[in-house]
Amino acid sequence: MIRVLVSLFCLVSFSSNNWVLAAPSAPVEEPQLIYEEDPSSLVSNIEVVIRTGSAEEPVGKQGLTNIFSELMLRGTKKYGRQKFQSTLERLGATLSVSVFHDQIVFSGEVIKENTFEFMKLLEEALFQPKFDEKELNSLKVEILNQISHIKNSNNRLGGLAIRQELFKGTPIEKPAIGTLSSVRKLQMPDILRAYNNVFFKQNMLFAVASPFKESQWKTALKEMWKKFPDGTPKTRRIFEPKVPETPTLIVVHKPKTSTGVLTFAQKGITAQDSERYALGIGNFSFGGEPLVSRLFRTIRGELGWTYAINSSYGAMGNLSYQPGIYTIVSTPSVEFTTKTLFKTLSSWQDYVRNGLRKDELSLAQESSVNSYPFEFESAQKRLGQRVYSELYGVPVLTQEEYEKTLDKVGNKELKKALKDRHTEKGWLITLVADKDVIAAQLAEEQKGMPHESQLKISKVINPSDLIQ
Amino acid sequence: MKCQTILKKLFTLLVVSSVGWSANFEKVAEKKLFNGETVKEFKFQNGLKVLLVSRHQAPVLTYQVWFDVGSLNEKMDQKLNRTGLAHLFEHMMFRGTKKYPDGKFDELTSRLGSDKQNATTYYYRTNYFESVPSYQLEKIMELESDRMANLILDGELLEKEKGAVVGEFRRAMDNPSRLAWDELMRLVFTESPFRFTVLGTEEEIKGFSLEDAQYFYKTFYAPNNCTIIVVGDVKDENLLSLVDKYYGSMKPQEIPKLPLKDEPLQTKERKWEGKHPQATSEILLMAYRIPPVTDPEIIPLSLISSHLSNGMESRLRKSLVDTGIAVGASAGISNRPDIFEISVSLSEKHSAEEAIRIIDREVALLHQSKISKTDFERALNQELLSVYGSIGNNNALANLFGEYLMVSGNYLRGLEVLEGYKKLDSGDLQKISKKYFKKENRSIVIVRPSRKGKVS
Numbered sequence A: 001m002i003r004v005l006v007s008l009f010c011l012v013s014f015s016s017n018n019w020v021l022a023a024p025s026a027p028v029e030e031p032q033l034i035y036e037e038d039p040s041s042l043v044s045n046i047e048v049v050i051r052t053g054s055a056e057e058p059v060g061k062q063g064l065t066n067i068f069s070e071l072m073l074r075g076t077k078k079y080g081r082q083k084f085q086s087t088l089e090r091l092g093a094t095l096s097v098s099v100f101h102d103q104i105v106f107s108g109e110v111i112k113e114n115t116f117e118f119m120k121l122l123e124e125a126l127f128q129p130k131f132d133e134k135e136l137n138s139l140k141v142e143i144l145n146q147i148s149h150i151k152n153s154n155n156r157l158g159g160l161a162i163r164q165e166l167f168k169g170t171p172i173e174k175p176a177i178g179t180l181s182s183v184r185k186l187q188m189p190d191i192l193r194a195y196n197n198v199f200f201k202q203n204m205l206f207a208v209a210s211p212f213k214e215s216q217w218k219t220a221l222k223e224m225w226k227k228f229p230d231g232t233p234k235t236r237r238i239f240e241p242k243v244p245e246t247p248t249l250i251v252v253h254k255p256k257t258s259t260g261v262l263t264f265a266q267k268g269i270t271a272q273d274s275e276r277y278a279l280g281i282g283n284f285s286f287g288g289e290p291l292v293s294r295l296f297r298t299i300r301g302e303l304g305w306t307y308a309i310n311s312s313y314g315a316m317g318n319l320s321y322q323p324g325i326y327t328i329v330s331t332p333s334v335e336f337t338t339k340t341l342f343k344t345l346s347s348w349q350d351y352v353r354n355g356l357r358k359d360e361l362s363l364a365q366e367s368s369v370n371s372y373p374f375e376f377e378s379a380q381k382r383l384g385q386r387v388y389s390e391l392y393g394v395p396v397l398t399q400e401e402y403e404k405t406l407d408k409v410g411n412k413e414l415k416k417a418l419k420d421r422h423t424e425k426g427w428l429i430t431l432v433a434d435k436d437v438i439a440a441q442l443a444e445e446q447k448g449m450p451h452e453s454q455l456k457i458s459k460v461i462n463p464s465d466l467i468q
Numbered sequence B: 001m002k003c004q005t006i007l008k009k010l011f012t013l014l015v016v017s018s019v020g021w022s023a024n025f026e027k028v029a030e031k032k033l034f035n036g037e038t039v040k041e042f043k044f045q046n047g048l049k050v051l052l053v054s055r056h057q058a059p060v061l062t063y064q065v066w067f068d069v070g071s072l073n074e075k076m077d078q079k080l081n082r083t084g085l086a087h088l089f090e091h092m093m094f095r096g097t098k099k100y101p102d103g104k105f106d107e108l109t110s111r112l113g114s115d116k117q118n119a120t121t122y123y124y125r126t127n128y129f130e131s132v133p134s135y136q137l138e139k140i141m142e143l144e145s146d147r148m149a150n151l152i153l154d155g156e157l158l159e160k161e162k163g164a165v166v167g168e169f170r171r172a173m174d175n176p177s178r179l180a181w182d183e184l185m186r187l188v189f190t191e192s193p194f195r196f197t198v199l200g201t202e203e204e205i206k207g208f209s210l211e212d213a214q215y216f217y218k219t220f221y222a223p224n225n226c227t228i229i230v231v232g233d234v235k236d237e238n239l240l241s242l243v244d245k246y247y248g249s250m251k252p253q254e255i256p257k258l259p260l261k262d263e264p265l266q267t268k269e270r271k272w273e274g275k276h277p278q279a280t281s282e283i284l285l286m287a288y289r290i291p292p293v294t295d296p297e298i299i300p301l302s303l304i305s306s307h308l309s310n311g312m313e314s315r316l317r318k319s320l321v322d323t324g325i326a327v328g329a330s331a332g333i334s335n336r337p338d339i340f341e342i343s344v345s346l347s348e349k350h351s352a353e354e355a356i357r358i359i360d361r362e363v364a365l366l367h368q369s370k371i372s373k374t375d376f377e378r379a380l381n382q383e384l385l386s387v388y389g390s391i392g393n394n395n396a397l398a399n400l401f402g403e404y405l406m407v408s409g410n411y412l413r414g415l416e417v418l419e420g421y422k423k424l425d426s427g428d429l430q431k432i433s434k435k436y437f438k439k440e441n442r443s444i445v446i447v448r449p450s451r452k453g454k455v456s
Helices: A065-071 A079-088 A112-127 A133-152 A153-168 A180-185 A187-196 A214-225 A276-288 A292-301 A332-354 A358-376 A380-392 A399-407 A411-421 A437-443 A462-466 B003-009 B072-074 B084-094 B104-111 B134-150 B157-171 B177-189 B200-206 B210-220 B236-247 B296-307 B315-319 B352-368 B374-390 B394-408 B413-424 B425-435
Strands: A020-023 A034-036 A043-050 A093-099 A103-113 A202-212 A235-237 A248-253 A261-267 A308-312 A323-333 A428-433 A459-461 B023-034 B038-044 B047-056 B059-067 B115-121 B124-131 B226-233 B270-277 B282-288 B326-334 B339-346 B442-449
Touching: A034 A214, A034 A380, A043 A180, A065 A093, A065 A103, A065 A133, A065 A187, A079 A093, A079 A112, A079 A323, A079 B059, A079 B226, A079 B374, A093 A112, A093 A380, A093 B339, A103 A112, A112 A214, A112 A323, A133 A153, A133 A180, A133 A187, A133 A462, A133 B326, A153 A248, A153 A261, A153 A323, A153 A399, A153 A462, A153 B296, A187 B282, A214 B023, A248 A308, A248 A437, A248 B157, A261 A332, A276 A308, A276 A332, A276 A358, A276 A399, A276 A411, A276 A462, A292 A308, A308 A332, A308 A462, A323 A332, A323 B157, A323 B352, A332 A411, A332 A428, A358 A380, A358 B104, A358 B124, A380 B115, A437 A459, A437 B210, A459 B352, B023 B236, B023 B374, B047 B236, B047 B394, B059 B134, B059 B394, B059 B413, B072 B084, B084 B115, B084 B124, B084 B157, B104 B115, B104 B177, B124 B134, B124 B200, B134 B236, B134 B315, B157 B200, B157 B210, B157 B282, B177 B270, B177 B326, B177 B339, B177 B374, B177 B442, B226 B236, B226 B394, B296 B315, B296 B326, B296 B425, B315 B326, B315 B339, B315 B352, B315 B413, B339 B352, B352 B425, B352 B442, B374 B413, B374 B425, B394 B413
Parallel strands: A034 A202, A248 A428, A248 A459, B047 B226, B270 B442
Antiparallel strands: A020 A235, A043 A103, A043 A202, A093 A103, A261 A323, A261 A428, A308 A323, B023 B038, B038 B047, B059 B124, B059 B226, B115 B124, B282 B339, B282 B442, B326 B339
C-alpha cells in the first residue's frame, strides 16, 4: 500500500476553518490522477482515495464505513467472492482497503505484466460490488472477532480509552472498525446507503506509481471513472477533544501485567496549523525521536525504567483537518509505572516552560533537514507526499524551502507555540495495568503530599467496556 | 495470465568473474540480478566481507553491519553457557567509545539524517543498520567502525542498560504469543540450543558481568566475523577505499568453532499446554521439523506455505478465519530454527482443538491429491509479488541478502528459492507434504487464558 506520509514538516501555512469541503465542488471532466512513473519498478501500485471517512457515520453506526468498504472486496455482480479473489491473487496482486476518519483508501499492488488485467477487477469491485447478504453476515462475524481480540493488546486498549474519553459523544469516539454493539446492528440497507453516498466522481482521487506512461493510466482510469455518477461533496465536521484541566488518571484494569502501558494525551494540531514546524521540532527532541529524545535518554537511558517511550502528534493518523491528539506513550516495568508517570509529568512541565536547550534544538533541525531526502526516495514516497498535499491543501516543500522554514524556528518560537497549543497540566492519562498495584504505588509515591493535591485514579475501566 | 513470461525473466544470475587482488581486498564475485541490477562481493585481507548494490535513483543509501553471532553462540560457549548476553551486548554497542562517549553515537547519526537506525539480535546473527543521505557515507562508516573496534564497556552503563532490557523482556512476557513461541522451541528442540530464548531469562540478564561483556566483544566482534552490506547511491571505488580506511587495519581474531548439537530425530508428536494471564483467547502454534534452507526441499515447502496462508484465498484463511473460528492464521518457513510453523490466533468462543482438526483436514488434502493448477499459480504469483514489491527498497534488499548470508552462507539463497519455483509442479508439493507433514514430526503448543469460562 502506498503510505501517505506522516510528515509534520512537508507542509506550509494554510488558513484554518471549523468546517471544510471534503472534495472539489465544481463539475469535473477528468478523473483526478496523481502519478509517479518509475521505469525500474517491477510492480504497479494503485490507490483510490474516497474523500469521506468514518467521521461521517451516523451516531450508533460506528464501523459502517469499514464494513461496506471491506464488503466491496468480497464479490462483484459478475464474480462471486471466491472467483473474484482467486482471479486477483492469480494475477500476482493484492487489493485491500483502509478506513480513516476522513477517507477510505483502496490499495492495490500487482506485478507489472498483469497491471491492466488487475484494473478490470478493481473497476468491478468499485463500480459493481455485489453486496451479498451471506458475505455480510460472514464479514460481521470476522470483524466482531477482530474487535474482541483488541483486548489482547494493552497498547490498543490504552488508545481506545483515551479516544473514548476525549471524543465522547462524537462519531470519532470509537475506532473506525466500530464496536461489538454497533457492528452487530448494521444491516444491508445501511451498507447500500453508505456506498451510494460516497462513490461519486467528485469524491474520488486516483494515485498511481508504476513503470507505465501516465497517458496509459489516464485512458484506463477515465473509462472506469465516467461510469460513476456526479455528486455533491459534504462539508467535513471538526471534532475538538475535551481535555481535562488537571492531570486525570484512568486505569484500564488488567491484572498480573509485568509492564504498564502509560498514555498521556492533550489536544493535537491540524495539518494546517501555523505552529506545526515549531511544535514538530520541539517534539523531535522532547520525545518524538527514539534514542536521542530527552524522554528516551532520561527515562530509559539514565533510569532504565522503560524499554519504549515516545511522543507524537500522529496518534490518530496523519495530521489532517481534525486537531486530533498529542500523546506520550511508554511501557515501563510494573514497579516503575508511577515513577515513570510523575517523571514524565515533570519533564513535560520543564519542556513547556523552557522549551529546548540549544543543542537539542540544533539536533532536531539538523536531523530533520538531513533526513528530508528520505521523504522522496522512491516513487511511492513521492506519490504519498503529493497525495497528502492534495488532500489537505498544503504544498510539498523543496529541500531548500524546508531548510529555510526550519531555520526560522528558535526556542522563542517554540515556547510561544507550546504556550499557544498546550498546557502544563491538562493531561488525560490512561494506564493499562492492575488497578490495585497502581493504587498502592500512587500512595507510596505521594506519601506526605497534601491529600487534595495527590493524583488519584479517577476511573477504572474494564477492557470489555471499551469494545462494547 | 503472464506467469510463464515472468518466470522466463526470473533470475538469470550471471556469475561474471572473480577479479584479482587490490592492495587490501579482492572482488570475489559480481552477479547480475533478475531486475537488471548487479551485486558485487568483496573480501578484505582481514576477513571482512562487503556486499554492494549501487543504485542511483535517490541520493540515499542503506548501511548494514552483520555479525555472525547470536544467542546460539553464547549458549554453546563454555565460558558463558547462558543466553541473553548477545542481545544485551547489542544494546551496549550504543553506549559509547573513547572518541564518542555514551549518547554521542545516537546524536551524531541522528544529525547525519539517519533513517530507520536500529539493531536486532537473533539466534544466529546480530545486525546494526541505518539509512543515510549518500554524502554522509564516510561519517556513518567512521561511527560504525569506531564502535566495532573501540567500544568502552562501563559497569554503571551496563547496569542501566540491563533495566531497559529487563523492560523489553517483561513486555515480551506480557505477550501470550511470545510465551507460545518460547515453549514451542523448548518442545521441538531437546538438545539444540534453539531451545533457549534469545532474550534469556530475567535472572540471566541481571547476572551478566562486565567481564562477560568484554569477553563476548573481544571474541565475536571481529572483521572476519562481519559483513557490511551497502545498497544505494554509492560507487565501488569510493566505498572500498573508505572501508579500507576505516576497517582495513582491524585485526582478525580466531572465532570459536561451536558446532550445533545434532537434534535427535523426532519419533512422536509432542504437545505442551499452558495458561497466560493476559490471554483472552487461545493461541495454537504447530511446528514440523524440516531441513535447512540450503536443502532443495525447502523450495516446495516454501510454496506450500504460500498456498496455505498467502492471500484471502489461502487455505488457512478460508478454513479458519472466514469460518469465524480464528482471528488470524498463518504458515511459514523458519530457517535456523528449521521448522515449518503454523500459528493460529483463535476467536474467543473457539478452541485450539477445533483448529487442529481443521489443519489435519487441510494436511490430509495436501497428501491425497495435487493442488489445482489455479491454486498453484496463485501461490506462485503471490510469492513473486512479495519479492518484486520489496526489492526496490534499499533496506529490504540489504535485509534479504544479510539474512540469507547469515543463515546459509549464501546471500543469494532467497532468490534461488524463488527461481526454484519454476521447476516445480503440484506433484512436488504433494510429495513433500507427505514426507514432512506427519504427526510424528509435529509439535503443538496451546496457550489458553488463565481465567475460567472464556473458552467453550
